[in-house]
Amino acid sequence: GAGVSQSPSNKVTEKGKDVELRCDPISGHTALYWYRQSLGQGLEFLIYFQGNSAPDKSGLPSDRFSAERTGGSVSTLTIQRTQQEDSAVYLCASSSRRGSGYNEQFFGPGTRLTVL
Amino acid sequence: AQRVTQPEKLLSVFKGAPVELKCNYSYSGSPELFWYVQYSRQRLQLLLRHISRESIKGFTADLNKGETSFHLKKPFAQEEDSAMYYCALKAGGYQKVTFGTGTKLQVIP
Numbered sequence: 689g690a691g692v693s694q695s696p697s698n699k700v701t702e703k704g705k706d707v708e709l710r711c712d713p714i715s716g717h718t719a720l721y722w723y724r725q726s727l728g729q730g731l732e733f734l735i736y737f738q739g740n741s742a743p744d745k746s747g748l749p750s751d752r753f754s755a756e757r758t759g760g761s762v763s764t765l766t767i768q769r770t771q772q773e774d775s776a777v778y779l780c781a782s783s784s785r786r787g788s789g790y791n792e793q794f795f796g797p798g799t800r801l802t803v804l
Numbered sequence: 805a806q807r808v809t810q811p812e813k814l815l816s817v818f819k820g821a822p823v824e825l826k827c828n829y830s831y832s833g834s835p836e837l838f839w840y841v842q843y844s845r846q847r848l849q850l851l852l853r854h855i856s857r858e859s860i861k862g863f864t865a866d867l868n869k870g871e872t873s874f875h876l877k878k879p880f881a882q883e884e885d886s887a888m889y890y891c892a893l894k895a896g897g898y899q900k901v902t903f904g905t906g907t908k909l910q911v912i913p
Contacts, residue, residue: 691847719899721899721901723903729905730810730890730903730904730905730906731848731890731892731903731906732903733900733901733902733903736899736900738899743899744899744900746900747900779848781848792838792850792853793850793901794849795847795848795849796847797847798847
């Protein structure tokens with residue numbers, strides 16, 4: 689089947705505007721992760737979902753960032769009042785259950801966000 | 805807190821030379837360690853994980869708990885190995901994965 693998909697692939701916005709980034713995980717994958725990839729910063733963990741709940745939101749940089757997941761499938765990452773430092777590639781990944789743990793993460797192509 | 809350190813941002817080697825990408829971690833429990841790779845214009849993908857003790861594309865990595873290291877090695881580099889490599893750590897029984905800042909491997913023909 690299809691892999692993880694993300695939309696839009698590119699987003700240019702003005703400082704202060706809100707943006708929504710979408711992630712469609714692989715069908716049947718119960719775990720979903722959001723990361724931010726900035727130049728020279730590697731991958732920064734933002735949040736992960738187990739089903740529709742988010743046990744760990746510790747990586748969200750500020751209260752301007754929020755995420756939700758509905759129906760155990762699609763997830764949306766929302767950034768309110770965007771700032772220039774929010775410019776980055778936002779990656780989504782999903783994984784399936786394996787015993788008491790989870791299998792490898794499968795990554796989407798990312799959304800490149802540019803805040804002017 | 806868990807942390808992953810990849811000290812080299814860029815590693816350039818000649819084709820046929822041995823490769824070692826360094827990764828050190830800090831975590832008090834029993835971690836799971838991974839190497840992910842991102843080829844040009846492709847998605848990030850799993851290369852190997854320590855619990856599998858496998859060799860993928862000629863790469864191997866051994867978890868050294870004494871030195872808290874998980875270096876990635878290949879005896880003879882190939883041009884197609886040029887990519888960005890990320891070391892990652894998952895705490896046992898916990899789903900958060902911590903990535904290092906990555907090392908760009910450049911194999912010179």
